[in-house]
Amino acid sequence: MSVEEQAPSRAEVRAAVGPQSSEAVFLVLRRMRVPLIVLLTLFAISVLGLTLIPGTNPDGTPWRMGFFDAFYFMSYTATTIGYGELPQAFNDAQRMWVTLSIYLSVIGWAYAIGALLSLVQSRPFRQAIAVTRFQRSVRNLREPFWLMAGHGHTGDMLGTWLDDLGKRFVVVDVRDDAVDALDLGTYTADVPAIVADASTPDVLVQAGLLHPSCVGVLALTDDDEANLAVVMAASVLRPGLQVIARTSSASIKARMEAFGEPIVIDPFDRFGDHFAVSLRAPATEQLADWLTRAPEAPLPQPHDDIRPGPWILYGYGRFGREVTRDLRREGVEVRIIDAGTGLVDEPEGADGAIVGDATRREILDQADISSAVGFIAGTDNDVTNLSLVRAARRANPSLFIVARQNRPENAELFDAMGIDLLLVPTTVVAQEALAHIGAPMLWQFLQLASHQGQQWSAALIDRLVERCGTGSPELWEVSLTDADAPAVVRVLQRHPVVLRDLLRDPLDRESTVEVVCLMVDSFDGSVLAPDDDYVLRAGDRLLLAGRPAGRHSMESTLLVDSSAAYCLSDEPAATGWLWRRLTREDARR
Amino acid sequence: MNLEKVVFGFFVMLAATLNFGFFIGDIDDPTVHNRYELYAAVVVNLIATVLKFGDRTQIGAVHLATSLVADLQLIAAAVVLVWATNVSPEGVTPSAMASVVSLSGGALLANLVSVVLLVIETVSYRRR
Numbered sequence: 001m002s003v004e005e006q007a008p009s010r011a012e013v014r015a016a017v018g019p020q021s022s023e024a025v026f027l028v029l030r031r032m033r034v035p036l037i038v039l040l041t042l043f044a045i046s047v048l049g050l051t052l053i054p055g056t057n058p059d060g061t062p063w064r065m066g067f068f069d070a071f072y073f074m075s076y077t078a079t080t081i082g083y084g085e086l087p088q089a090f091n092d093a094q095r096m097w098v099t100l101s102i103y104l105s106v107i108g109w110a111y112a113i114g115a116l117l118s119l120v121q122s123r124p125f126r127q128a129i130a131v132t133r134f135q136r137s138v139r140n141l142r143e144p145f146w147l148m149a150g151h152g153h154t155g156d157m158l159g160t161w162l163d164d165l166g167k168r169f170v171v172v173d174v175r176d177d178a179v180d181a182l183d184l185g186t187y188t189a190d191v192p193a194i195v196a197d198a199s200t201p202d203v204l205v206q207a208g209l210l211h212p213s214c215v216g217v218l219a220l221t222d223d224d225e226a227n228l229a230v231v232m233a234a235s236v237l238r239p240g241l242q243v244i245a246r247t248s249s250a251s252i253k254a255r256m257e258a259f260g261e262p263i264v265i266d267p268f269d270r271f272g273d274h275f276a277v278s279l280r281a282p283a284t285e286q287l288a289d290w291l292t293r294a295p296e297a298p299l300p301q302p303h304d305d306i307r308p309g310p311w312i313l314y315g316y317g318r319f320g321r322e323v324t325r326d327l328r329r330e331g332v333e334v335r336i337i338d339a340g341t342g343l344v345d346e347p348e349g350a351d352g353a354i355v356g357d358a359t360r361r362e363i364l365d366q367a368d369i370s371s372a373v374g375f376i377a378g379t380d381n382d383v384t385n386l387s388l389v390r391a392a393r394r395a396n397p398s399l400f401i402v403a404r405q406n407r408p409e410n411a412e413l414f415d416a417m418g419i420d421l422l423l424v425p426t427t428v429v430a431q432e433a434l435a436h437i438g439a440p441m442l443w444q445f446l447q448l449a450s451h452q453g454q455q456w457s458a459a460l461i462d463r464l465v466e467r468c469g470t471g472s473p474e475l476w477e478v479s480l481t482d483a484d485a486p487a488v489v490r491v492l493q494r495h496p497v498v499l500r501d502l503l504r505d506p507l508d509r510e511s512t513v514e515v516v517c518l519m520v521d522s523f524d525g526s527v528l529a530p531d532d533d534y535v536l537r538a539g540d541r542l543l544l545a546g547r548p549a550g551r552h553s554m555e556s557t558l559l560v561d562s563s564a565a566y567c568l569s570d571e572p573a574a575t576g577w578l579w580r581r582l583t584r585e586d587a588r589r
Numbered sequence: 590m591n592l593e594k595v596v597f598g599f600f601v602m603l604a605a606t607l608n609f610g611f612f613i614g615d616i617d618d619p620t621v622h623n624r625y626e627l628y629a630a631v632v633v634n635l636i637a638t639v640l641k642f643g644d645r646t647q648i649g650a651v652h653l654a655t656s657l658v659a660d661l662q663l664i665a666a667a668v669v670l671v672w673a674t675n676v677s678p679e680g681v682t683p684s685a686m687a688s689v690v691s692l693s694g695g696a697l698l699a700n701l702v703s704v705v706l707l708v709i710e711t712v713s714y715r716r717r
Contacts, residue, residue: 029642029643040635051625067624
């Protein structure tokens with residue numbers, strides 16, 4: 001029964017954006033039929049009456065008004081202009097008719113204008129206008145753009161970052177307020193948005209799924225089923241398009257992965273991975289966190305005090321299971337406490353779990369909290385998590401506290417509690433998505449870097465901070481090809497180039513631009529954080545991090561022959577096409 | 590029976606018949622062409638046009654187009670007649686009357702197409 005009741009509301013949303021209502025003009029024409037006919041008829045009757053009523057000339061002879069005069073008179077009377085120019089003074093019979101006509105025309109106009117105004121204010125009409133405008137602005141997009149299905153907290157955060165990076169996106173969301181918020185938002189670029197159910201393929205097509213400039217789809221709604229539907233539609237209608245989807249259900253994840261090669265982000269799984277990396281090498285996690293933050297974000301604090309001793313976890317749900325598995329894989333002992341519900345659903349891996357309410361001291365003592373190094377409050381209820389944190393702190397003040405914040409609105413409370421490591425699923429998803437979107441090589445870099453040790457990461461962070469400051473650097477890719485770096489490729493044909501030379505400042509050869517090379521991807525594998533003596537070859541792909549000014553200077557080395565010659569070799573530059581020809585001839589001889 | 594269809598058919602037919610009534614007769618003889626009939630033809634044609642608004646089918650679009658043609662021609666005929674009667678110093682000459690009637694003849698053709706479309710629509714509706 002409940003399914004039956006819900007069905008119409010979904011159908012309504014779909015109908016609202018169906019092709020029928022897309023053109024507002026037709027809606028106006030159809031709805032204005034009756035008012036227009038009423039107006040026409042009343043006007044016609046008035047004019048006809050005026051021509052039929054006998055009038056009198058000033059000299060008393062009978063006179064009849066012509067159609068033209070009658071039409072002229074009624075035109076300025078009915079429109080309330082009241083010009084007052086009469087061909088002849090009316091007699092009483094004509095005045096009676098004109099009185100009647102005036103009232104008729106007033107009624108006709110009032111009806112027509114009233115109908116038009118109510119039409120303009122009606123929901124279907126406004127929706128039709130919104131859909132038409134949306135389709136037009138999507139159609140007119142010429143830059144590459146992302147299709148964002150669902151603009152909740154994740155979408156909002158990611159949208160701000162994308163906007164900062166100068167990337168365009170289109171939003172589809174079922175909630176009115178999410179789309180209204182976009183109008184009030186502070187994005188620099190115009191963001192086409194529509195209230196519609198993204199799980200409908202038709203809506204995705206309207207939002208530009210088949211548009212040649214659409215570079216990818218972000219399925220970020222709260223509803224796993226809807227995200228699955230988006231992934232499905234995208235992979236079927238536009239195979240090969242990059243799809244990034246969010247889900248926290250393993251079964252949905254598996255079903256998504258059956259369609260093409262979507263990037264599926266499970267916040268709990270990812271958090272567990274980050275957690276495990278933090279335990280092993282805090283600086284590595286610090287580096288990954290920093291590089292996937294918004295541009296110019298400050299360097300996050302390293303979790304140096306995180307230790308692999310016994311941990312206590314409360315809440316063995318989806319999150320609890322993921323974290324437990326990741327921690328145990330790192331060889332960390334995890335003591336599980338649960339109110340009981342999570343254990344019933346999925347008892348796997350929870351042997352020896354304590355059943356009870358962890359805000360009570362005896363339960364915490366049962367888990368031997370005094371010997372534990374950390375406590376994880378991982379329920380799906382923020383109030384519970386906060387009270388757990390308070391209880392755990394009271395029992396053992398030296399604990400490292402990890403808490404899961406479910407609702408972004410509660411950020412201030414969690415801040416004030418001084419949580420050591422906070423999981424906000426929306427932030428995790430946004431950061432992961434940004435890592436995939438920002439620079440394609442970044443993801444590969446992060447994967448490889450997560451296996452690196454503490455010292456390697458700390459050294460890289462030091463190098464980045466020394467050269468680029470503590471604001472999170474801009475990340476970009478450069479290929480040493482004719483298209484991306486013609487000047488460098490020409491130099492490479494003559495002699496080898498080392499990384500140090502590429503990073504020289506074209507204004508002053510002795511100084512270095514504010515850029516660090518994070519990774520080089522060449523024919524025979526990837527090199528992480530190559531040192532300054534790394535020998536570059538044509539065709540290499542570089543992942544670079546740095547300040548925008550550094551990127552700008554470096555671009556001149558890549559593109560301009562004289563800069564390249566100055567930075568990469570000491571020989572004087574052969575800038576012109578002719579001179580280049582001549583010098584090359586010389587070299588051959 | 591659908592009242593909407595009755596009204597629609599009525600106005601389309603009435604537009605054609607009034608148009609025909611005005612058109613019939615010697616082309617340059619003002620006495621056989623009643624101006625009230627022309628007036629009625631203009632008004633009924635306008636109403637028929639409004640009735641055709643907002644139909645997105647192919648046949649609906651052609652319906653609207655023919656109606657707009659008829660409106661245009663009839664309004665032109667009315668303007669010519671008014672000009673001849675009120676403005677032109679020669680009054681309603683046979684040549685002026687001839688152009689009024691021939692304009693209404695053009696409108697009649699468009700109206701006949703409308704009627705044919707109406708018949709086609711009806712027949713194909715029966716078959717379905």
